[in-house]
Amino acid sequence: MNSINNSYIERPRYLCSLGGALSTLEALPETIPVMHCASGCAGSIAWAQNGGSALQVGGHCGGLTVPSSNVGERDVVFGGTDRLTEQLKNTLEIMEGRLYVIITGCVTEIIGDDIRAVAAEFESGDYAIVAANTGGFKGNSYLGYDIVLTSIVNQYVKKAASKKKKSVNILGIVPYMDVFWRGNLKGVRRLLEKLGLEVNTFFTDEDSLDGLKNSSEAELNIVLSDVYGHETAKAYEETHGVPYITATLPIGPTASAELLNAVCGALCLEADVDAIVGAENKRYYRCLELLSDTYNDIDLQKFAVIIGDVNYAVAVTRFLLDDFGWIPVLTQFTDVLDGERQEHIAGKLKAPAPLNGPKVVFDTNASEVVRYINELYPKRESDKYAETIAPAFVIGSSLDRAAALKIGAPHLSVSFPVSNRAVLSRGYTGFDGGLTLIEDLLSAAVAMR
Amino acid sequence: MPGKIKQIAVYGKGGIGKSTTTSNISAALSKLGFKVMQFGCDPKSDSTNTLRGGQYIPTVLDTLREKTNVKATDVIFEGYNGIYCVEAGGPSPGVGCAGRGIITAVELFKQQKAFEKLDLDYVIYDVLGDVVCGGFAVPIREGIAEHVFTVSSADFMAIYAANNLFKGIAKYSHSGGALLGGIIANSINQPYAKHIVDDFAEKTKTKIMQYVPRSVTVTQSELQGKTTIEAAPDSEQAAVYMELADRIAKHEVSATPSPLEISELREWAASWANQLIALETGALTSQAQGI
Ligand SMILES: Nc1ncnc2c1ncn2[C@@H]1O[C@H](COP(=O)(O)OP(=O)(O)OP(=O)(O)O)[C@@H](O)[C@H]1O
Ligand SMILES: [Mg+2]
Numbered sequence: 001m002n003s004i005n006n007s008y009i010e011r012p013r014y015l016c017s018l019g020g021a022l023s024t025l026e027a028l029p030e031t032i033p034v035m036h037c038a039s040g041c042a043g044s045i046a047w048a049q050n051g052g053s054a055l056q057v058g059g060h061c062g063g064l065t066v067p068s069s070n071v072g073e074r075d076v077v078f079g080g081t082d083r084l085t086e087q088l089k090n091t092l093e094i095m096e097g098r099l100y101v102i103i104t105g106c107v108t109e110i111i112g113d114d115i116r117a118v119a120a121e122f123e124s125g126d127y128a129i130v131a132a133n134t135g136g137f138k139g140n141s142y143l144g145y146d147i148v149l150t151s152i153v154n155q156y157v158k159k160a161a162s163k164k165k166k167s168v169n170i171l172g173i174v175p176y177m178d179v180f181w182r183g184n185l186k187g188v189r190r191l192l193e194k195l196g197l198e199v200n201t202f203f204t205d206e207d208s209l210d211g212l213k214n215s216s217e218a219e220l221n222i223v224l225s226d227v228y229g230h231e232t233a234k235a236y237e238e239t240h241g242v243p244y245i246t247a248t249l250p251i252g253p254t255a256s257a258e259l260l261n262a263v264c265g266a267l268c269l270e271a272d273v274d275a276i277v278g279a280e281n282k283r284y285y286r287c288l289e290l291l292s293d294t295y296n297d298i299d300l301q302k303f304a305v306i307i308g309d310v311n312y313a314v315a316v317t318r319f320l321l322d323d324f325g326w327i328p329v330l331t332q333f334t335d336v337l338d339g340e341r342q343e344h345i346a347g348k349l350k351a352p353a354p355l356n357g358p359k360v361v362f363d364t365n366a367s368e369v370v371r372y373i374n375e376l377y378p379k380r381e382s383d384k385y386a387e388t389i390a391p392a393f394v395i396g397s398s399l400d401r402a403a404a405l406k407i408g409a410p411h412l413s414v415s416f417p418v419s420n421r422a423v424l425s426r427g428y429t430g431f432d433g434g435l436t437l438i439e440d441l442l443s444a445a446v447a448m449r
Numbered sequence: 450m451p452g453k454i455k456q457i458a459v460y461g462k463g464g465i466g467k468s469t470t471t472s473n474i475s476a477a478l479s480k481l482g483f484k485v486m487q488f489g490c491d492p493k494s495d496s497t498n499t500l501r502g503g504q505y506i507p508t509v510l511d512t513l514r515e516k517t518n519v520k521a522t523d524v525i526f527e528g529y530n531g532i533y534c535v536e537a538g539g540p541s542p543g544v545g546c547a548g549r550g551i552i553t554a555v556e557l558f559k560q561q562k563a564f565e566k567l568d569l570d571y572v573i574y575d576v577l578g579d580v581v582c583g584g585f586a587v588p589i590r591e592g593i594a595e596h597v598f599t600v601s602s603a604d605f606m607a608i609y610a611a612n613n614l615f616k617g618i619a620k621y622s623h624s625g626g627a628l629l630g631g632i633i634a635n636s637i638n639q640p641y642a643k644h645i646v647d648d649f650a651e652k653t654k655t656k657i658m659q660y661v662p663r664s665v666t667v668t669q670s671e672l673q674g675k676t677t678i679e680a681a682p683d684s685e686q687a688a689v690y691m692e693l694a695d696r697i698a699k700h701e702v703s704a705t706p707s708p709l710e711i712s713e714l715r716e717w718a719a720s721w722a723n724q725l726i727a728l729e730t731g732a733l734t735s736q737a738q739g740i
Contacts, residue, residue: 073553074513074514076545076549077539077546077549077553078514079540079544080545081544111544111545111546111549112544114544
């Protein structure tokens with residue numbers, strides 16, 4: 001009969017593509033999103049952000065105050081472009097911005113409203129209007145980030161007359177889906193500035209809309225994700241001839257040094273990366289030195305279970321393996337990824353013996369994590385001599401607290417949704433970011449003392 | 450005592466003669482003494498033209514476009530012999546969602562219990578030819594029409610469309626949707642055409658309600674903005690429609706059809722193609738012409 005397939009739907013770890021597009025726009029300076037969707041979309045997105053983005057929600061022209069055409073049945077039947085035209089007109093009058101971006105929800109996308117035509121009606125020298133077909137059913141919020149940025153790259157970003165030497169753009173860190181987006185982008189900028197680069201991160205308070213507008217001048221795009229931001233990077237390449245490289249989100253010394261080397265190589269810079277890395281490592285380990293005695297005395301060494309989106313699952317696992325020294329036993333990716341990508345990503349988590357790297361699973365339902373742990377540590381008749389996962393630590397999202405409780409492990413939320421932390425400017429990227437992550441991990445480990 | 454309203458939906462390939470046939474059925478049923486409403490479910494909104502002297506009437510959706518609250522009675526117009534005419538209407542071509550429009554219009558009538566209030570005997574839905582999305586299937590879903598009649602000629606494309614419709618009916622039949630009353634074979638002038646539709650009806654376990662010839666009387670009547678029943682009541686064609694209406698009036702039990710799989714349908718068509726070639730070359734003359 002009509003049995004639900006052998007799995008069930010868990011609390012989701014992302015929003016729809018409209019949600020991803022909206023939160024991306026909320027993070028861009030001087031940008032006003034105009035939603036063309038049913039009433040209710042904005043609310044759902046705001047509440048999802050509220051519960052998942054570590055208390056960051058809304059802001060100027062976001063959350064529940066975002067302009068939206070709020071289409072109803074009549075607009076569905078006759079087409080919603082008249083309503084959108086009216087909404088856009090009013091928004092232009094009331095909301096001051098330089099870039100207005102129309103984004104569509106499922107309903108208006110299904111009926112095929114021509115939003116490009118509406119945008120064209122309002123062309124003006126005073127502001128720019130971009131139209132992005134983000135209809136929620138297209139995919140999740142990470143895709144929404146890519147769709148809306150691709151539209152901006154193709155419709156708004158100026159064609160550069162010439163390349164600006166030593167300037168780069170950062171892609172792949174998705175605002176609000178990565179709750180540490182501000183801190184992470186800043187961390188990456190500080191890191192790459194050590195190579196003498198001008199680093200355009202688009203979304204932080206140090207960025208401007210002009211930075212985005214002129215971003216095709218960049219010599220290189222750096223995508224800090226194995227999945228997110230790739231479509232945008234391809235659009236830059238096709239439309240503006242900006243090449244790109246892909247790297248892991250750089251958390252801690254090893255990944256940071258790798259990124260510096262990769263960028264230096266791609267741009268053929270003459271910088272002395274070894275010297276930079278040497279100096280940074282010195283700072284990093286001097287800080288860590290304080291910890292080393294206690295670390296052994298009070299037994300802070302842990303077996304780690306990592307559950308997260310592709311950026312965090314890779315970056316955190318690598319950080320534990322390469323820098324911190326906790327032993328990752330299980331890494332679960334909660335994104336929906338095809339076989340080819342799974343293989344590529346699993347390959348990134350290998351480590352030499354005896355560590356060997358964690359067991360890697362791809363499963364969107366993270367409540368399965370306990371089952372995977374049990375597979376790794378099968379229960380014997382007598383538990384006495386059986387190998388168990390202890391002392392353990394779970395690094396995941398707020399949804400993974402239950403699993404942590406089940407195995408009696410402390411827990412830290414880093415991947416969306418993060419509802420049990422407040423995050424504003426904190427970040428884990430760069431050498432310093434590694435220290436911050438260690439602080440957070442160990443604070444959680446000793447929190448019950 | 451007011452009996453139960455018999456709700457009927459007419460489907461079929463675009464341009465096959467649904468509106469023409471439906472209007473003649475409505476006219477004939479009204480002559481038989483029934484109170485009839487014809488409900489055009491087509492953004493072209495031309496279903497009831499020949500019941501109204503060739504005139505277009507304001508549609509449900511036109512009216513809804515102007516004001517938020519529409520009374521069903523505002524969009525019902527009387528036509529030939531007291532037949533109630535309604536056109537659902539729709540958005541201009543290329544925008545919006547005509548399917549949702551049909552849903553909106555049909556729901557409006559259902560909610561306001563418009564049919565009951567008029568004490569109708571028949572509501573006939575004339576649905577546009579190319580059923581492109583769920584909205585156009587609304588009349589055959591649960592709680593609206595009970596009987597579906599499909600208009601088809603002997604052309605393969607018309608039969609293909611009918612077969613697709615059968616698939617839809619079979620699907621909705623599990624959830625209380627409309628069932629198939631039969632096929633109204635239109636433009637049947639050659640004996641072989643009759644054989645083709647007969648064979649298709651047999652294969653799909655349904656029946657032919659009537660064979661309607663292609664006739665210039667229909668064209669002449671249409672040009673006067675009238676049904677054949679109104680313009681040429683004593684014609685042979687009118688008699689055909691009267692007989693069809695009578696059969697529909699007597700029709701009680703509809704059934705779930707057995708649509709052919711696409712490969713079966715192709716094979717079936719191919720076998721007919723061979724027979725028609727044989728017919729043309731004279732090999733099968735007497736048999737195929739039924740002499
Ligand atoms: N039996 C017939 N004899 C002569 N002409 C006919 C006959 N049936 C239909 N026609 C003509 O065919 C044309 C199309 O018919 P009609 O408009 O009824 O088709 P339809 O199936 O309702 O089309 P649509 O799918 O576009 O609504 C009309 O001009 C009509 O007069
Ligand atoms: Mg018609």
